Amino acid sequence: xTRGRCLCGEVTVQVNAxxxxxxxxxxxxxxxxxxxxHMAIDLETxxxxxxxxxxxxxxxxxxxxAWCDTCGxxxxxxxxxxxxxxxxxxxxxxNAGGAKLVRVVYADCHPDGFSLAxxxxxxxxxxxxxxxxxxxxxxxx
Ligand SMILES: [Zn+2]
Ligand SMILES: [Zn+2]
Numbered sequence: 001x002t003r004g005r006c007l008c009g010e011v012t013v014q015v016n017a018x019x020x021x022x023x024x025x026x027x028x029x030x031x032x033x034x035x036x037x038h039m040a041i042d043l044e045t046x047x048x049x050x051x052x053x054x055x056x057x058x059x060x061x062x063x064x065x066a067w068c069d070t071c072g073x074x075x076x077x078x079x080x081x082x083x084x085x086x087x088x089x090x091x092x093x094x095n096a097g098g099a100k101l102v103r104v105v106y107a108d109c110h111p112d113g114f115s116l117a118x119x120x121x122x123x124x125x126x127x128x129x130x131x132x133x134x135x136x137x138x139x140x141x
Contacts, residue, residue, distance in 0.1 A: 004092035006073035011052030013075070013088065017043055019097035022090050024116055026106040027125070029059050033074070037116070040077060040087035041099050048086055050075060 004013045022041045030038030053069035058080070066075040077087040090096035107115075107122035123131075 002093055002097055004094075004097070006052070006068040006071055006075065006092065008068060008071035008073070010070045011050060011054060011068040011073070011075060013051075013092055014049045015043060015047055015088065015093075015097070016049075017047035019043070019088075019090075019093070019099045021102045022096065022099040023103040023105060024101060026104065026109040026111075028109070029063075030106075031109075031111075033059065033065055037110075037114075038077075039090055039096075039101065041090055041097060042085065042087055045078070045084050045086045048076070048088060 002015045002019060004015070005011065019041045022039050025038045025040075027038075050066075054066050054075060055069045056064050056066045056078075058064045060080075062080050064078045064080055066078065067073060068075060073092070074089045075092065076089060079085040079087070090099055101116070101118065101120055103121040103123065104110075104116050105123045105128045106125045108124045108126075110116070
């Protein structure tokens with residue numbers, strides 16, 4: 001079991017599963033919301049318990065994003081289609097929960113000023129949207 005918390009400590013999280021891998025996303029929604037680059041640990045919703053003052057925003061048909069209502073720390077992204085899946089933000093845990101970056105999606109959409117280095121899997125916007133056809137059906141509305 002791993003415990004984490006937001007910046008102010010009012011929101012706590014408990015994860016009852018190993019956290020080994022995380023992924024990054026350079027899509028426009030994740031970029032605007034995260035402030036630069038979104039990184040998250042993909043978990044089963046049943047293994048994750050959040051407590052505290054949480055606010056949410058339904059950013060698209062596909063996802064709801066959550067933050068601490070006191071300090072604004074990003075907490076999670078809940079898959080709105082497959083509600084058994086949740087992406088939890090690594091910064092809530094010491095040492096990113098021990099998770100390692102293994103994949104970046106929308107890899108070709110990084111800004112000119114930076115990109116993620118290292119031996120990681122890189123999935124382009126085109127490849128990602130081909131694998132998930134529902135994404136192109138008005139994701140941003
Ligand atoms: Zn907080
Ligand atoms: Zn994204």
